[in-house]
Amino acid sequence: MNASDLTFDEMTQGLQNTHDYTISEDVYTAFLAASGDRSPIHVDEVSAKAAGFEGCVMHGSILNAFISHFVGMVFPGKHALLLGVNLRYANPSYLGDMLRVSAQVVQRVESQSVIEMNVVIENITRGVRAASGKILSKVRAP
Amino acid sequence: MNQAQVIDRLQKIFDELFLDPVVLTPALTAREVEEWDSLLQISIVVAVEGHFGIRFNMGEVEATQNVGQFADLIVKRIAEKSA
Numbered sequence: 001m002n003a004s005d006l007t008f009d010e011m012t013q014g015l016q017n018t019h020d021y022t023i024s025e026d027v028y029t030a031f032l033a034a035s036g037d038r039s040p041i042h043v044d045e046v047s048a049k050a051a052g053f054e055g056c057v058m059h060g061s062i063l064n065a066f067i068s069h070f071v072g073m074v075f076p077g078k079h080a081l082l083l084g085v086n087l088r089y090a091n092p093s094y095l096g097d098m099l100r101v102s103a104q105v106v107q108r109v110e111s112q113s114v115i116e117m118n119v120v121i122e123n124i125t126r127g128v129r130a131a132s133g134k135i136l137s138k139v140r141a142p
Numbered sequence: 143m144n145q146a147q148v149i150d151r152l153q154k155i156f157d158e159l160f161l162d163p164v165v166l167t168p169a170l171t172a173r174e175v176e177e178w179d180s181l182l183q184i185s186i187v188v189a190v191e192g193h194f195g196i197r198f199n200m201g202e203v204e205a206t207q208n209v210g211q212f213a214d215l216i217v218k219r220i221a222e223k224s225a
Contacts, residue, residue: 110199
């Protein structure tokens with residue numbers, strides 16, 4: 001997909017957007033390789049179940065990776081410079097789950113060309129909230 | 143609201159943003175606080191605009207030399223808002 005190109009002026013207060021992501025086998029293995037986080041709860045089915053989970057728990061930071069894509073490619077897109085993400089993980093996600101990222105502009109700081117967005121990540125597969133939080137992004141001049 | 147009252151409110155905002163405690167005084171400058179870099183500066187502006195319900199113009203926050211001048215700018219914006 002090509003990156004969106006919304007400008008700061010176009011990122012108006014209240015504007016919102018959504019995008020769906022799937023924690024595929026490719027995403028999971030690539031994240032394992034990138035992070036090196038092979039904690040048993042993430043890679044060992046038996047350990048994960050013994051800890052009370054349905055299976056291997058997907059890394060919460062996979063959601064942060066989706067946020068990175070969402071901001072840089074979807075909303076606002078290529079003019080974005082991500083400054084900060086503050087996510088609270090509400091429920092575990094599992095391999096194959098589909099997640100819906102929804103964000104809304106809640107504050108525009110004209111003097112800095114910065115927007116603050118509220119973000120909610122719903123786990124569509126399981127019908128629960130996966131995470132919620134805030135995104136801070138600069139929107140550079142085109 | 144005067145400078146001292148604004149600094150008192152700023153202190154609470156700074157307490158939430160900085161990992162190491164920063165004691166605000168009118169003479170304090172960003173250069174004196176290692177953690178106070180350009181990215182944290184943006185977070186401060188975002189938090190201050192949200193907290194006080196004010197908007198800064200391009201470049202005017204950067205033009206302030208210390209916490210006292212920043213607080214004076216906030217006092218001015220609050221006064222303009224309620225005028």
